[in-house]
Amino acid sequence: MSEPDPPQEATDQRLLRGARARAAISRHAVDVASLEGLTGLSIGRLAADLGLSKSGIATLFGSKENLQLAVAATAREVFLDAVVSPASNAPSGGARLRALTEYWLAYVRAPLFAGGCFWAAGLADFDSRPGPVRDELIRHRRHWLALLTGEFEQALAAGEAPDLDPELAAFQLDAVLVAANTALRLGDEDTPEKVRRVLDGLLTPRRQADER
Amino acid sequence: MSEPDPPQEATDQRLLRGARARAAISRHAVDVASLEGLTGLSIGRLAADLGLSKSGIATLFGSKENLQLAVAATAREVFLDAVVSPASNAPSGGARLRALTEYWLAYVRAPLFAGGCFWAAGLADFDSRPGPVRDELIRHRRHWLALLTGEFEQALAAGEAPDLDPELAAFQLDAVLVAANTALRLGDEDTPEKVRRVLDGLLTPRRQADER
Numbered sequence: 276m277s278e279p280d281p282p283q284e285a286t287d288q289r290l291l292r293g294a295r296a297r298a299a300i301s302r303h304a305v306d307v308a309s310l311e312g313l314t315g316l317s318i319g320r321l322a323a324d325l326g327l328s329k330s331g332i333a334t335l336f337g338s339k340e341n342l343q344l345a346v347a348a349t350a351r352e353v354f355l356d357a358v359v360s361p362a363s364n365a366p367s368g369g370a371r372l373r374a375l376t377e378y379w380l381a382y383v384r385a386p387l388f389a390g391g392c393f394w395a396a397g398l399a400d401f402d403s404r405p406g407p408v409r410d411e412l413i414r415h416r417r418h419w420l421a422l423l424t425g426e427f428e429q430a431l432a433a434g435e436a437p438d439l440d441p442e443l444a445a446f447q448l449d450a451v452l453v454a455a456n457t458a459l460r461l462g463d464e465d466t467p468e469k470v471r472r473v474l475d476g477l478l479t480p481r482r483q484a485d486e487r
Numbered sequence: 488m489s490e491p492d493p494p495q496e497a498t499d500q501r502l503l504r505g506a507r508a509r510a511a512i513s514r515h516a517v518d519v520a521s522l523e524g525l526t527g528l529s530i531g532r533l534a535a536d537l538g539l540s541k542s543g544i545a546t547l548f549g550s551k552e553n554l555q556l557a558v559a560a561t562a563r564e565v566f567l568d569a570v571v572s573p574a575s576n577a578p579s580g581g582a583r584l585r586a587l588t589e590y591w592l593a594y595v596r597a598p599l600f601a602g603g604c605f606w607a608a609g610l611a612d613f614d615s616r617p618g619p620v621r622d623e624l625i626r627h628r629r630h631w632l633a634l635l636t637g638e639f640e641q642a643l644a645a646g647e648a649p650d651l652d653p654e655l656a657a658f659q660l661d662a663v664l665v666a667a668n669t670a671l672r673l674g675d676e677d678t679p680e681k682v683r684r685v686l687d688g689l690l691t692p693r694r695q696a697d698e699r
Contacts, residue, residue, distance in 0.1 A: 310616075312524055404522075413673050446670075446681050447663060454662035461625050469658050 297335050300325065301349040304342065308350075313343050313401060313408065343408045351415055357382045359422065368429035369436065369478045375426070376452070376474050380467045383456045420445050427477075436478045444477045509547050512537065513561040516554065520562075525555050525613060525620065555620045563627055569594045571634070580641035581648065581690045587638070588664070588686050592679045595668045632657050639689075648690045656689045 300321060307324070308316050318339065322329040336342040358378040365374035401409040427441035427448075436444075451473045458466040515537060520528050530551065534541040548554040570590040577586035613621040639653035639660075648656075663685045670678040 311526065314523065315526060409673075416673070440684075443681055443684055446666065447659070447685055450662040450666035451659060453666060453669075454658065457665075458658075461628070469655055472652075472655055473659055 293335060297345060298349070300327075300332060300335065301342075301345045302353075304346045305350045305353065308343075308346050313346065316343065316346065318342065340406070340408060344411060347408065347411045347415070354382070357385075368426060368433050372423070372426045372430065372448070372474060372478065373471075375423070376448070376470060379452050380455065380470060383459055420449055423448055430478060439477065447477060448474060505547060509557060510561070512539075512544060512547065513554075513557045514565075516558045517562045517565065520555075520558050525558065528555065528558065530554065552618070552620060556623060559620065559623045559627070566594070569597075580638060580645050584635070584638045584642065584660070584686060584690065585683075587635070588660070588682060591664050592667065592682060595671055632661055635660055642690060651689065659689060660686060 303325060304316055304321055307320060311320075316339075318329050318332045318336075321327070321342075322332055332342075336345060358375060362371055362374035362378050365371040401412055423445035424441045427436070427439060427444045430436045431439050431441055451470050455466045455470045512533060516528055516533055519532060519536070523532075528551075530541050530544045530548075533539070533554075534544050544554075548557060570587060574583055574586035574590050577583040613624055635657035636653045639648070639651055639656045642648045643651050643653055663682050667678045667682045
């Protein structure tokens with residue numbers, strides 16, 4: 276308290292540098308978490324990787340839990356930018372579901388996260404650990420399932436898939452997308468084709484052709 | 488080297504005690520791994536949990552990788568005992584697939600492993616880490632998918648599901664079973680019913696009723 280308050284401009288500069296540093300560290304931390312899991316993420320590891328001091332990173336994030344939450348928020352942004360936003364150019368319903376699926380398949384193949392799907396790795400880590408990080412992962416999963424359900428509802432309303440159960444279809448599509456992440460990381464190269472065939476099956480129920 | 492060789496009987500006793508100790512430690516380690524992931528498994532943690540010395544556990548297993556492999560083998564036995572063996576009483580084909588599904592759903596709900604499906608947690612951890620542990624997890628997954636594919640082939644041959652693609656159906660069923668493990672751990676209680684409806688859908692293609 277012996278120093279005078281810094282002028283406002285200097286404070287803003289410092290906050291801005293802090294925000295940029297947090298963003299850069301979070302982005303690298305998502306890669307680490309996609310490989311090692313969120314629980315494998317340590318401030319020491321990040322400091323070593325990035326050539327920063329442990330105390331500097333600890334000051335920026337406050338606690339390991341806050342670091343995990345910042346990482347989850349960054350992973351969410353990357354996911355929205357890579358999958359949800361580009362797919363929103365396709366018409367709602369079946370076309371958008373196909374677009375979401377293609378962007379997802381590209382997303383798990385491209386080196387956006389070093390270890391594949393951050394969310395799949397995060398959920399497996401945290402499904403048994405109550406707390407704010409698990410709550411955040413659950414919230415992300417609910418949003419994603421609600422988005423898929425809404426698109427299947429659109430497909431149903433548009434008559435693209437007349438005897439579909441949107442919620443069940445969303446559960447199935449999410450399940451095969453997550454399975455595709457695992458299968459691709461284990462080298463099953465025919466996985467994208469399987470996922471497309473499952474979505475085709477969901478969108479064109481077999482009774483349709485006979486009833487018309 | 489100053490002591491004489493122990494008599495054969497004493498050696499056998501010691502090996503037996505070693506084998507029993509390995510089995511007991513592996514069984515506890517599976518629980519830890521189901522919660523923390525295989526990478527979260529440390530000899531120190533096991534020693535603290537079980538009131539044993541770290542050096543004693545290290546001597547029994549040799550290395551962390553050997554411990555992980557022993558844990559994978561134990562988890563495989565538990566899985567076979569809980570899911571595959573009891574389901575083999577059902578007739579091959581659709582009935583066995585339903586039995587496998589029910590035993591799987593019971594298996595992920597019952598506290599067999601403290602943290603839910605060991606394999607789901609293990610694959611998410613190791614899909615990006617080449618080595619013998621990943622190879623073992625891949626082998627387990629291939630066996631499991633081959634088993635499901637074989638039962639769908641039986642269902643197809645028996646005319647239970649005439650226009651089925653067995654390999655694609657196995658991919659889908661495995662995907663929803665893994666998704667059910669996650670969903671149940673996150674509190675989605677309607678998950679078992681969803682899984683049963685997906686399997687019903689796979690086993691009774693909708694065109695069937697119209698073609699007969």
